[in-house]
Amino acid sequence: MKSPFSKRLAVVLAAAVVTAGLASSAWADKEKVLNIYNWSDYIAPDTIANFEKETGIKVRYDNFDSNEILHAKLVAGQTGYDIVVPSSQWAKIQIQGGLLQKLDKSKLPNWKNLDPSLLTQLSKVDPGNQYLVDWLWGYTTVGINVDKVKAALGGMPMPDNAWELVFNPKYMAKLKSCGVSFLDSPSEILPAALHYLGKPPYSQNVADYNAAYNVLKPIRPYVTLFSSSGYINDMANGSICVALGWSGDINIARRRAIANKSGQNIEALVPKNGGLAFFDTMAIPVDAPHPENALMFINYILRPEVDASLTNTVFYANPNKASLKYVTPVVANNKTIFLSPEDQKKLVIPDAVNNDVRRVMTRLYTRFKTGV
Amino acid sequence: MAAVKDDVVLEDLLRIDGLIKVFDGSVRAVDNVSLTVAKGEIFALLGSSGCGKSTLLRMLAGFETPTAGRIYLSGKDITDLPPYQRPINMMFQSYALFPHLNVWDNVAFGLRRDGMPKDELAERVESMxxxxxxxxFAKRKPHQLSGGQQQRVALARSLAKRPKLLLLDEPLGALDKKLRESTQLELVNIIEQVGVTCVLVTHDQEEAMTMASRIAVMNEGYFLQIGTPDEIYETPNSRLVADFIGNVNIFEGEVVEDEADHVTVRCPECLHYVGHGITGTPGMAVGVALRPEKIHLSREQPDKPHNWCAGDVADIAYFGAHTTYHLTLVTGMTLKVQQPNLTRHSGQGLTWGDRIYAHWSQDAMVVLTQ
Amino acid sequence: MLARLISRFRSVFRGRNAVILVPMLWLFVLSAVPLLIVLNFSFSEMEIASVASIWKWADDALTIKINLGNYLYFGQDPLYFDTYLSSLKFAAITTLWCLALGYPFAYFMARAQAHLRPMLVMLVMLPFWTSFLLRIYAWKTLLVSNGLVNQLLMALGVIHTPLQMMNTPFSLTIGMVYAYLPFMILPLYANLVKLDVRLLEAAADLGASPWKTFWLITVPLSKRGIIAGSMLVFIPAVGEYVIPELLGGPDTLMIGRVLWDEFFSNNDWPMASAVTIVMILLILLPITIFNKYNAESKSEEQA
Incomplete structure (x- = not known):
């Protein structure tokens, strides 16, 4: 907390969050309590229960559904949470802003299970891997309903690069008839458009974003839904045929379609020039009341069988190379979850943008969505 | 069905025929009432609260629908007309002036509804x-006026349309006593000046007596007696009327002698010789009503066989113009006696506990058979 | 010295002053203080993950750095003007519909038999028993292209292809009117129930038909209820965020969304604060008018 005014605001806001035992961090740490703030639908059913049974620590598990909301809470301070799970490019700002604390790796014997190549990739936002442990990772890509897309395109062949489907008006004009959904967030859509254009997806150059807007503008009439969560169901039941979405979500839609025998053949595509990777990372806020318990939980997650159960549930890859043998074959063999080495190499690693660029992104996205 | 009057030839304006109003299926607020009001008359409905007088008035205005019976105005049946189509206007209790309109607009309200031309309307409002x-005060809002002024606005508003019949609901009820007395006469003056026929509802017998040419005393939905103020006062037809109008002493007794020109009634207190005949028989139980102001006091025992009694002074109330004495009679009955203070020291030196004799003439009393 | 202070303290905080002090303190803590913080933010700038302080104490001198950039930025981007305008427009439409629907409703309630009235008030409040979010979501299921309304209309043969009702100004207006209607009905009811029935009788007595009586007496006398209800609907409707998010669409951008974007997407708290301050100023205007009218007509209420 740098600013005294933020502190004052924090006092006002503190009433709304966990307050018990905040006064003394040392005393609080001995409490058998752990407060976790994670993305919604991002955990196995027994993960928390097993941890509680083993340690006697009572876990309070809260959900958020956007990095923006988590970030605002961290900036306000005194969240009361011991573990938060920001995406890596947001975690970078949070590290720079002094909102997170360093991990005591002596308390994390399972750190050895982490995939070194992934650690290298994360070190771009977290030099020396001092603050962050990957929870799960995935990538932003295009998912399709194979049969419906084929029908909508008529005789037109599928494009070589999957991004063409959602950014080229030629395809979009046809796909509108069976429904197209876009993630509802500037920080997802603009980097994807930049990547499609061949420009750096996390560019700090405002002019690049104007170019991306020019790509987006003509396809706006064909986007029938903006959704960051509801699109899973819409895909599974066939009311949309193309989604610009997250790889795991598209695989959940696929699984649901199979389970419901809805006859919809859902598939996540891996774009030729790579998807946009995201790493959702566990971190401990600088003012966490129970950091010791937080480290215990992180170490627990890094057990091979625990990490594997996460992947088996939500169809996102985990960073734990030792977990692979516990992952069910149908998931392990899915090349859109565990990417081939070539595809993994092509993944775009996320980076943070400065506040001015962020403002431009929001503004252009608003203009794209509403025309204002 | 024109009513026939022998003595005076007056045109009937309002005729009420067997009017009944039943509330909630059982409460008979107005119970088979018939009445004729002549043109130019000021007619008062007098009774205590709950006697049905307001319900009767509201049926005349059209706010209540009679359960049975008809109302005729100038011979025309208006029973089923809504209030806004009746040539009747009402001055409401506590006036019901429109608070958002100024005095001028309040008075003009009814005229505008008739679509009266602007010039004529302005002239009419001004004259009212x-x-x-x-x-x-034309530009003032009602809340900027005193109670008396508001009352006059209400009157002007109800007269502006020159109604055939004016209804007054407790017209002076909201004023304090002093203002009420002066306003009573002023109100009568204005009504007579305009010449409108008027039905007024009041619980105040004094108000009814001063203002009305005829009074109907109401009780439990029906008329006890209809008559001029002095008829009602001097010859009440029942204990209820005698008791309701003014102060009265009522002796209970039985008829001992019943002749055409007089009656003798024996009461525990005294023997009454009443100088008028009744329809009754010897032995019948009756009441003898005697107004306090018709009694004289003397220190000597009167030299006559009847119409006097002895009592002890229990209370003296000095009112300036007169003094009221409460005498305790031998039977324990309290006799109210009112003596005019004709001179400055006409109290005869009476004081508490004095033995005194009350006496009265044979024309002072009324025998009440009901 | 101390004794004098104490006695002075006592004389100030005695009796009526002490009674007023509690609500005043409450108002100060809950409304003035947060507002001042927001105002302070609006003159500041965002650092990486905190708001820069405009107050600096260095070398025995207090430096105040007021950044007007956030306010000046309003002029540079038509986004703000357009969305303020569209917020005011949707709030006004909502208010008018609420009035048109709520007035007959409140009138009916006020004229109902006295023993029925508490139940009718309960019925108006009944929606508050379920979550606001759930109720708005319920509209979603009604209005979507395969929702109940479309199914019904198609079954009746009124239409043959589903109507696009969701995510349009239509769905937004329905949601807003639905959510805010009780806030219009209750003050109107409270006002109309007090209306002296004798005034209506007096109007009828003077020859006004029921319709004329309504327009000439009932409506003017319920002006304060109309204004109070309209304020209660209009003011929160201007800043409404949830309903446009759930039921609105590309044509229904309102200032609440812009505020959300500034705060969350842009992580620009000072700009978000500036947007808020301008919004408060916009809302303050109708309140001031209302208060002025209120003060004027208060004396008229009772004579």
């Missing part, structure tokens, strides 16, 4: 305000 002496 002049009539009630409120010309200077």
């Amino acid at each position: 305000l002049k009539l009630v002496q409120l010309g200077k």
Whole structure:
């Protein structure tokens, strides 16, 4: 907390969050309590229960559904949470802003299970891997309903690069008839458009974003839904045929379609020039009341069988190379979850943008969505 | 069905025929009432609260629908007309002036509904305000006026349309006593000046007596007696009427002698010789009503066989113009006696506990058979 | 010295002053203080993950750095003007519909038999028993292209292809009117129930038909209820965020969304604060008018 005014605001806001035992961090740490703030639908059913049974620590598990909301809470301070799970490019700002604390790796014997190549990739936002442990990772890509897309395109062949489907008006004009959904967030859509254009997806150059807007503008009439969560169901039941979405979500839609025998053949595509990777990372806020318990939980997650159960549930890859043998074959063999080495190499690693660029992104996205 | 009157030839304006109003299926607020009001009359419905007088008035205005019976105005049946189509206007209890309109607009309200031309309307409103002496207050809102001024606005408003019949609901009820007395006469003056027929509802017998040419005393939905104020006062037809109008002493007794020109009634207190005949028989139980102001007091025992009794002074109330004495009679009955203070020291030196004799003439009493 | 202070303290905080002090303190803590913080933010700038302080104490001198950039930025981007305008427009439409629907409703309630009235008030409040979010979501299921309304209309043969009702100004207006209607009905009811029935009788007595009586007496006398209800609907409707998010669409951008974007997407708290301050100023205008009218007509209420 740098600013005294933020502190004052924090006092006002503190009433709304966990307050018990905040006064003394040392005393609080001995409490058998752990407060976790994670993305919604991002955990196995027994993960928390097993941890509680083993340690006697009572876990309070809260959900958020956007990095923006988590970030605002961290900036306000005194969240009361011991573990938060920001995406890596947001975690970078949070590290720079002094909102997170360093991990005591002596308390994390399972750190050895982490995939070194992934650690290298994360070190771009977290030099020396001092603050962050990957929870799960995935990538932003295009998912399709194979049969419906084929029908909508008529005789037109599928494009070589999957991004063409959602950014080229030629395809979009046809796909509108069976429904197209876009993630509802500037920080997802603009980097994807930049990547499609061949420009750096996390560019700090405002002019690049104007170019991306020019790509987006003509396809706006064909986007029938903006959704960051509801699109899973819409895909599974066939009311949309193309989604610009997250790889795991598209695989959940696929699984649901199979389970419901809805006859919809859902598939996540891996774009030729790579998807946009995201790493959702566990971190401990600088003012966490129970950091010791937080480290215990992180170490627990890094057990091979625990990490594997996460992947088996939500169809996102985990960073734990030792977990692979516990992952069910149908998931392990899915090349859109565990990417081939070539595809993994092509993944775009996320980076943070400065506040001015962020403002431009929001503004252009608003203009794209509403025309204002 | 024109009513026939022998003594005076007056045109009937309002005729009520067997009017009944039943509330909630059982409460008979107005119970088979018939009445004729002549043109130019000021007619008062007098009774205590709950006697049905307001319900009767509201049926005349059209706010209540009679359960049975008809109402005729100038021979025309208006029973089923809604209030806004009746040539009747009402001055409401506590006036019901429109708070958002100024005095001028309040008075003009009814005229505008008739679509009266602007010039004529302005002239009419001006003359009405002049009539009630409120010309200077035309632009004021009701809340900026005193109670008396509001009352006059209400009157002007109800007269503005020159109704055939004016209804007054407790017209002076909201004023304090002093203002009420002066306003009573002023109100009568204005009504007579305009010449409108008027039915007024009041619980105040004094108000009814001063203002009305005829009074109907109401009780439990029916008329006890209808008559001029002095008829009602001097010859009440029942204990209820005698008791309701003014102060009265009522002796209970039985008829011992019943002749055409007089009756003798024996009461525990005294023997009454009443100088008028009744329809009754010896032995019948009756009441003898005696107004306090018709009694004389003397220190000597009167030299006659009847119409006097002895009592002890229990209470003396000095009212300035007269003094009221409460005498305790041998039977324990309290006799109210009112003595005019004709001279400055006419109290005869009477004081508490004095033995005194009350006596009265044979024309002072009324025998009440009901 | 101390004794004098104490006695002075006592004389100030005695009796009526002490009674007023509690609500005043409450108002100060809950409304003035947060507002001042927001105002302070609006003159500041965002650092990486905190708001820069405009107050600096260095070398025995207090430096105040007021950044007007956030306010000046309003002029540079039509986004703000357009969305303020569209917020005011949707709030006004909502208010008018609420009035048109709520007035007959409140009138009916006020004229109902006295023993029925508490139940009718309960019925108006009944929606508050379920979550606001759930109720708005319920509209979603009604209005979507395969929702109940479309199914019904198609079954009746009124239409043959589903109507696009969701995510349009239509769905937004329905949601807003639905959510805010009780806030219009209750003050109107409270006002109309007090209306002296004798005034209506007096109007009828003077020859006004029921319709004329309504327009000439009932409506003017319920002006304060109309204004109070309209304020209660209009003011929160201007800043409404949830309903446009759930039921609105590309044509229904309102200032609440812009505020959300500034705060969350842009992580620009000072700009978000500036947007808020301008919004408060916009809302303050109708309140001031209302208060002025209120003060004027208060004396009229009772004579």
